[in-house]
Amino acid sequence: MPIEFTHVPGANGSFFYDFAETATKLSLIEDSGFRKLVIDDPAGLLSNMDIAAQTIDRTSSLEVVLTHWAGVVEPTVAARQLAALDRRGGGRLSLRMLSEPLQDSDAEARPVGHSVVWQRIDEYLVLLKRLWSNDKPFDHEGAFYSVKGGYVPRKGPHGADLAIRLGGQSGTALKVAGKHADVFELAAGSPEEVAQLMQRVRGAAAEHGRAGRLRFALPVRIRPEGWSGASDHKAIEVAGPPARLALSLLPYAALGIEEFMIGGIDRPSEIARIGRETVTLIANSLARREADTLPPGTFALRPFTEARVR
Numbered sequence: 001m002p003i004e005f006t007h008v009p010g011a012n013g014s015f016f017y018d019f020a021e022t023a024t025k026l027s028l029i030e031d032s033g034f035r036k037l038v039i040d041d042p043a044g045l046l047s048n049m050d051i052a053a054q055t056i057d058r059t060s061s062l063e064v065v066l067t068h069w070a071g072v073v074e075p076t077v078a079a080r081q082l083a084a085l086d087r088r089g090g091g092r093l094s095l096r097m098l099s100e101p102l103q104d105s106d107a108e109a110r111p112v113g114h115s116v117v118w119q120r121i122d123e124y125l126v127l128l129k130r131l132w133s134n135d136k137p138f139d140h141e142g143a144f145y146s147v148k149g150g151y152v153p154r155k156g157p158h159g160a161d162l163a164i165r166l167g168g169q170s171g172t173a174l175k176v177a178g179k180h181a182d183v184f185e186l187a188a189g190s191p192e193e194v195a196q197l198m199q200r201v202r203g204a205a206a207e208h209g210r211a212g213r214l215r216f217a218l219p220v221r222i223r224p225e226g227w228s229g230a231s232d233h234k235a236i237e238v239a240g241p242p243a244r245l246a247l248s249l250l251p252y253a254a255l256g257i258e259e260f261m262i263g264g265i266d267r268p269s270e271i272a273r274i275g276r277e278t279v280t281l282i283a284n285s286l287a288r289r290e291a292d293t294l295p296p297g298t299f300a301l302r303p304f305t306e307a308r309v310r
Helices: 019-031 045-058 075-088 113-132 169-182 192-206 242-253 266-290
Strands: 004-008 034-037 064-071 093-098 138-141 144-149 164-167 184-186 214-223 238-239 260-261 307-309
Touching: 004 266, 019 045, 019 266, 034 045, 045 075, 064 075, 075 093, 075 113, 075 144, 075 238, 093 113, 113 138, 113 144, 113 169, 138 214, 164 169, 192 214, 214 242, 238 242, 242 260, 242 266, 260 307
Parallel strands: 004 034, 004 260, 034 064, 064 093, 093 164, 164 184, 184 214, 214 238, 214 260
Antiparallel strands: 138 144, 238 307
């Protein structure tokens, strides 16, 4: 399957500060070979939804990866808002669920811990999917949410099949990801470490008969030679000219990763250069590999010295 590239704006929020300038960047991202854009604004969920709507309106094919947290908005409200965004974009929306600590008000009712956070995410996603698929109102009484007459009259194009993105490394996180994730966002590591995590995730998904549905995405921060800046994403970090960057990522692509989440390139000149050169080089290299029917892992055998794990 062709590799996909997703643009991840910097975490300082400046990418979306001036939306007139952002519209120019969005057009450049769309034209430079990127398929998706991650929206994870420091201002939080409501800002994310507003930015997602503007991004959808100003692009024609770019897919929007909306970062979301369980508990910030009630499931019935979130389900309506997300369905509306999905309709607005004609099916160009996916949901990226991050784990966040429970709020103090929740902590009074139950101990706050890692497993509790993921249990809430699990219940939240179950409710979203029911709300996106049910044809009549339903009631729900769970550990974290109480729903009376839950119903979303206008479903999105995907319905309950809206793509869900999750990550994590603990056994608890992988159990939830195995149940719900369509795309799993991997953690930084060597090709060997990433391969081991992919195997664990597939095992968790297999328990729900979903191993074949999983796709894997790898966060990558690009730092071409001569460009500077502190890392604000936990990701594989690669440095050098476009050809070297491409060679650095090929061992990961050979593992079966189908998406690279590219951060560190927010200036128009950076976006254009990486899109024009690195993205093209990787896509062409993988196309040649498939055409030559080389066995999986061919590129993984190359000496891997360019990438640095932060």
